Amino acid sequence: xxxxxxxxxxxxxxxxxxxxxxxxxxxxxxxxxxxxxxxxxxxxxxxxxxxxxxxxxxxxxxxxxxxxxxxxxxxxxxxxxxxxxxxxxxxxxxxxxxxxxxxxxxxxxxxxxxxxxxxxxxxxxxxxxxxxxxxxxxxxxxxxxxxxxxxxxxxxxxxxxxxxxxxxxxxxxxxxxxxxxxxxxxxxxxxxxxxxxxxxxxxxxxxxxxxxxxxxxxxxxxxxxxxxxxxxxxxxxxxxxxxxxxxxxxxxxxxxxxxxxxxxxxxxxx
Amino acid sequence: xxxxxxxxxxxxxxxxxxxxxxxxxxxxxxxxxxxxxxxxxxxxxxxxxxxxxxxxxxxxxxxxxxxxxxxxxxxxxxxxxxxxxxxxxxxxxxxxxxxxxxxxxxxxxxxxx
Numbered sequence: 153x154x155x156x157x158x159x160x161x162x163x164x165x166x167x168x169x170x171x172x173x174x175x176x177x178x179x180x181x182x183x184x185x186x187x188x189x190x191x192x193x194x195x196x197x198x199x200x201x202x203x204x205x206x207x208x209x210x211x212x213x214x215x216x217x218x219x220x221x222x223x224x225x226x227x228x229x230x231x232x233x234x235x236x237x238x239x240x241x242x243x244x245x246x247x248x249x250x251x252x253x254x255x256x257x258x259x260x261x262x263x264x265x266x267x268x269x270x271x272x273x274x275x276x277x278x279x280x281x282x283x284x285x286x287x288x289x290x291x292x293x294x295x296x297x298x299x300x301x302x303x304x305x306x307x308x309x310x311x312x313x314x315x316x317x318x319x320x321x322x323x324x325x326x327x328x329x330x331x332x333x334x335x336x337x338x339x340x341x342x343x344x345x346x347x348x349x350x351x352x353x354x355x356x357x358x359x360x361x362x363x364x365x366x367x368x369x370x371x372x373x374x375x376x377x378x379x380x381x382x383x384x385x386x387x388x389x390x391x392x393x394x395x396x397x398x399x400x401x402x403x404x405x406x407x408x409x410x411x412x413x414x415x416x417x418x419x420x421x422x
Numbered sequence: 423x424x425x426x427x428x429x430x431x432x433x434x435x436x437x438x439x440x441x442x443x444x445x446x447x448x449x450x451x452x453x454x455x456x457x458x459x460x461x462x463x464x465x466x467x468x469x470x471x472x473x474x475x476x477x478x479x480x481x482x483x484x485x486x487x488x489x490x491x492x493x494x495x496x497x498x499x500x501x502x503x504x505x506x507x508x509x510x511x512x513x514x515x516x517x518x519x520x521x522x523x524x525x526x527x528x529x530x531x532x533x534x535x
Contacts, residue, residue: 191534192446199435201428201450201525288424318457319424347505348457380506383515 205323208291212298212326219303222408223311225289225327227349229342230315232335233359235263237392237401238310239270244402246271249307254297256289256314263312272310275300279314288319291326308405317342321349329408331355336364340373347381355386357401362391425462428525429470435527436476445479447531453522454488454501488522 200206216223228234238253245251252273255264264276275297279286286293294311301309311327313320332353334342337360343350350356356378358371378385388404390397436448452458460483471477488501492509493516499509507517 193443193532193534194529195439195532196529197439197527199439199527201431201435201527204431204434286424286427288427290427322424322457344506347507348455351507379515380508383507 202322202324205291208295209324209326212291212295213328215298215303216309216326216328219306221303221306221309222329222405223309223325223327224405224408225311225313225320225325225330226333227313227317227320227330227353228315228333229317229335229338232315232333232338233392234312234315234333235266237333237357237359237390237398238267238312240392240395240398241310241402241405242267242270242272244398245308245405249406250305251308251310252301252306254289254294254309254311256293256312273301273306286319287314287316288323289313289325290323294325307409317346317349321346321352329354331357333357333359334374335360336367336369336371336374340370340377343374343377343381350378350385351382353382353385355388355404356382357397358387358389359392361389361396362394425458425466426470428458428463429466432467432481432527433470433474433476436479436530439527440475440530440532444533445476445530446533447480447482448527449482449484449529449531451484451486451524451526451528453486453524455505455519455522456525458525460485484528486522486524489520490517491520492517 212223226234226238242251242253251271252275253264253267255261255267255274255276256279257263257276261276261278264274267274277289277293277297279289279293289311298309311325330353332350332355334356336358358374364371375387378387386404388397388400390401392398432448432450436445452460460481463483464481467479467481471479488505489498490501490507490509491498492512492514494514495509495512497509497511498520499511501522507519508515509517
């Protein structure tokens with residue numbers, strides 16, 4: 153389990169029962185492990201765990217920039233309405249822009265199937281390899297989709313991340329902007345519960361706004377909570393079902409294309 | 423559960439630096455603003471390292487508290503229970519993160535050859 157280890161007297165100890173923190177995450181008041189064994193050598197280094205991901209994200213961004221393609225990383229909880237909103241988005245944009253959608257889905261192609269025949273190229277990334285599937289897209293996964301797409305023939309790539317409010321925020325995939333979809337049915341306090349993701353968003357789409365009359369949701373409270381973690385995020389109220397606000401969202405996408413594209417994404421990594 | 427892929431990335435870094443020597447402890451520094459659960463990370467590490475040259479090695483995690491600075495009044499402050507990026511002195515929302523976003527491998531303890 154990674155929490156047992158040996159001291160110089162040959163004893164093993166278990167950090168779960170030693171009482172100073174969870175296993176594998178202990179401080180070493182009970183004995184300095186750096187000194188306990190002759191012949192052990194400590195080498196100092198400073199390497200970022202996200203270094204490899206971020207290098208590849210930079211490559212993705214360079215390739216997109218070179219071909220004049222804008223990429224938006226779309227993130228939300230499961231069921232917030234990413235795929236439905238994407239359908240409406242493609243209906244409006246596909247005749248004006250050359251669009252591709254990169255779909256991250258753990259096991260199925262259900263979402264990708266819903267997006268076919270709307271004029272966009274669909275690249276599916278099934279993240280289901282390994283231990284039950286990844287909970288996020290990372291830069292190498294997006295790269296594998298980018299190399300299959302003909303970037304020179306595209307204007308816009310919408311990256312539908314895996315539905316999850318934690319993990320996707322940690323991974324820069326080379327996008328130019330991050331858009332979150334928050335459904336009003338999720339309540340007011342999600343920004344405070346998932347501050348890292350909400351802080352990383354350039355735009356928050358407040359979706360399912362047509363349901364508001366049926367809910368006890370205080371939208372002002374939601375906006376206050378959002379501002380507490382991310383004072384600069386733009387918000388747009390939308391309903392993918394009725395079409396309200398979808399034009400404003402499409403205008404936001406198109407506004408990203410006007411100036412020379414510059415990275416506005418705010419990955420957590422520095 | 424992105425801890426699993428993080429462990430894969432940690433293993434890559436460690437393997438690159440350890441050479442042929444057996445690795446006993448991997449020292450990590452993880453900022454408060456990183457969404458990493460140390461327990462989960464330790465568990466995933468046993469899965470990832472099992473059957474490899476890194477089997478039996480342990481992670482030693484130093485957590486780094488978040489520190490922020492208000493751009494309006496220059497107040498420096500920490501985050502308490504709830505994460506809200508608001509200056510406690512002047513209530514400005516224009517704050518920057520000074521520390522707490524780290525996720526580094528800082529040292530390796532290698533066994534005698």
